[in-house]
Amino acid sequence: NISHDxxxxxxxxxxALDKLRREGLKEYYYRILNGNVQxxxxxxxxxxxxxxxxxxxxxxxxxxxxxxxxxxxxxxDFIDYAHQRNIDFHIQCDEALPAEIxxxxxxxxxxxxxxxxxxxxxxxxxGKILLETRAGNSFTSGYKNSYKVGESINDVFSxxxxxxxxxxxxxxINSVFDRFYKVNTVNADSHLGTGIGLALVKSxxxxxxxxxxxFSEREKGTDMIVRLPLDSxxxxxxxxxxxxxxxxxxxxxxxxxxxIPVGIKQPEEEYLPSCKKKILVTExxxxxxxxxxxxxx
Numbered sequence: 001n002i003s004h005d006x007x008x009x010x011x012x013x014x015x016a017l018d019k020l021r022r023e024g025l026k027e028y029y030y031r032i033l034n035g036n037v038q039x040x041x042x043x044x045x046x047x048x049x050x051x052x053x054x055x056x057x058x059x060x061x062x063x064x065x066x067x068x069x070x071x072x073x074x075x076x077d078f079i080d081y082a083h084q085r086n087i088d089f090h091i092q093c094d095e096a097l098p099a100e101i102x103x104x105x106x107x108x109x110x111x112x113x114x115x116x117x118x119x120x121x122x123x124x125x126x127g128k129i130l131l132e133t134r135a136g137n138s139f140t141s142g143y144k145n146s147y148k149v150g151e152s153i154n155d156v157f158s159x160x161x162x163x164x165x166x167x168x169x170x171x172x173i174n175s176v177f178d179r180f181y182k183v184n185t186v187n188a189d190s191h192l193g194t195g196i197g198l199a200l201v202k203s204x205x206x207x208x209x210x211x212x213x214x215f216s217e218r219e220k221g222t223d224m225i226v227r228l229p230l231d232s233x234x235x236x237x238x239x240x241x242x243x244x245x246x247x248x249x250x251x252x253x254x255x256x257x258x259x260i261p262v263g264i265k266q267p268e269e270e271y272l273p274s275c276k277k278k279i280l281v282t283e284x285x286x287x288x289x290x291x292x293x294x295x296x297x
Contacts (some may be wrong), residue, residue, distance in 0.1 A: 005049045008042045008285050015291050046196050050179070053203040060107070060207065060239040062232065064100035067108070067157060068093035068133055074112045075131050081120065088128040096135040097157055102240070103234035107161075107204045114197040115161040115224050122165035122222075134158040135230075141215035141223040149177060149202050149258045150211025150272065153234075156227040168216040176214060177202040201226075209234060 014037050014251045021030045052058045075091045082089035112131070132139075139160050145168060168176060179199035205212045210228035229235075279296060283289035 003044050003051075006044045007041065008288055010037055010044065011284075012287055012291065013037050014041070015295075026272075043196070046114075046200050050196055050200050051169075051202065053200075053207060058207060060104045060235065061241040062235060062239050063106055065103050065108070066099055066104055067101050067103065068095075068097055069160075070105065071112055071131065071133055071159065074109055075116065077117055078120065082129070085120075085125045087120070087123060087125065088137070090130050092130065092132045094132070094134045094157075097133055098135075098230070100238060101157060101230060102235070103228065104208060107208050111201050111204050111226055112159060112161075114201045115159070117225070118197055118224075119161050119163040119165065119222070123163045124176045127164040128162075129164075130160070130162040132158075132160040132162075134160060137227055139223070139225050141225075143167075143215040143217045143220065143223060145173045145217055146174045146213060146215045147176070148211060148213040150206055150227075151229070152211060153209070153229055155228050155229060155231040156210070159226045159228070162221065162226045164221040167218040167220050167222055168214070169218050173214060173216060230266045 014034070017025070017030060017034055017037065021027075027109050049058070071093060072091060075089075078089060081087075116131065118127070123129055135157055137154075137156050137158060139158055177198050179196045202212060205226055205228070206224075210226060212227075213225045214222065215225075216222040281289055281292050281296070283292060
C-alpha cells in the first residue's frame with residue numbers, strides 16, 4: 001500500500017523536472033535528478049508487480065509477437081548508456097525464430113529489462129554484454145557454477161544475457177533469485193546484491209511456464225538463460241489476450257439507442273459541436289490533477 005502511495009509524488013517530481021528543464025535547468029542536474037527519480041519509480045513498480053504475482057493476481061495476456069523486434073526495441077534504450085561506459089554491448093537475434101510467437105509483451109519487456117539492468121549494474125566499464133535470442137535450447141555456457149529454476153520443456157525459444165561482470169561464486173549462486181539477497185563478503189559492494197529485480201524475473205518466467213538458468217564464475221562473468229514455450233497449446237484459453245470487438249464506423253443515432261427515448265436532446269448537444277471531444281481527468285491528488293489538465297490544455 002505504501003509503495004502505491006509513492007507513485008504520485010514521484011510522478012509529480014518527474015513532471016516538474018521536465019518543466020524546469022524547459023525553463024533552463026542545467027542538463028547535468030536534470031540528468032542526476034531524473035535518473036534517480038526514474039530509479040525510485042522503477043523500484044516501486046517492481047515491488048507492486050512482485051506483490052501482484054505473489055498474490056496470484058497477475059494474469060497472462062498472450063498475443064502474437066515478433067520477439068526479435070521486441071527485444072531489439074528494449075535493447076536500444078541501453079545503447080547510449082553502454083557508450084558512456086565504454087561497454088561493448090551487442091544484440092544478436094536468431095532469424096530462425098518464428099515471425100510470430102504467442103507471448104505476453106509486458107512479461108517479456110520486464111524480463112529483458114531486468115536482466116539487462118542487472119548485467120550493466122555488475123559489469124565494469126570497458127566490459128562486454130551480449131543479448132541474444134535463440135530458437136530452441138542450444139546455448140552452452142563455459143562457466144562451471146550453475147543454478148536452474150523451473151521445469152524443462154522441449155519446444156522453446158531462449159533469451160540469453162551474457163556479461164563479463166563480477167560473477168557469482170558456487171556458494172552464492174542458488175540464492176541470486178531471492179529478493180534482496182546480499183552476499184556477505186568482506187567487499188560486499190563488489191558482489192551481487194539482487195534487490196528485487198531477479199526475484200521478479202524468476203516469478204515472471206514461472207508465470208509464463210518457462211525456466212531460467214544462471215551460469216557464473218567469480219571475476220569472470222555470468223550467463224542468464226530464459227527459456228519460454230514456443231508451443232502455445234500448453235496455455236489455457238484464459239491466458240490469451242481477449243480480442244476487442246471492432247467499433248462501428250458509423251455513429252449510433254439517438255433513435256438507435258435503447259436507453260435514450262426518441263426525440264430527447266442530449267445535454268452535450270446544447271453547447272458542444274458534434275465533432276468536439278471531451279477528456280475527463282479523474283485523480284484524487286489535487287496537484288497531479290491540475291498538472292495533467294495543464295499538460296492537456
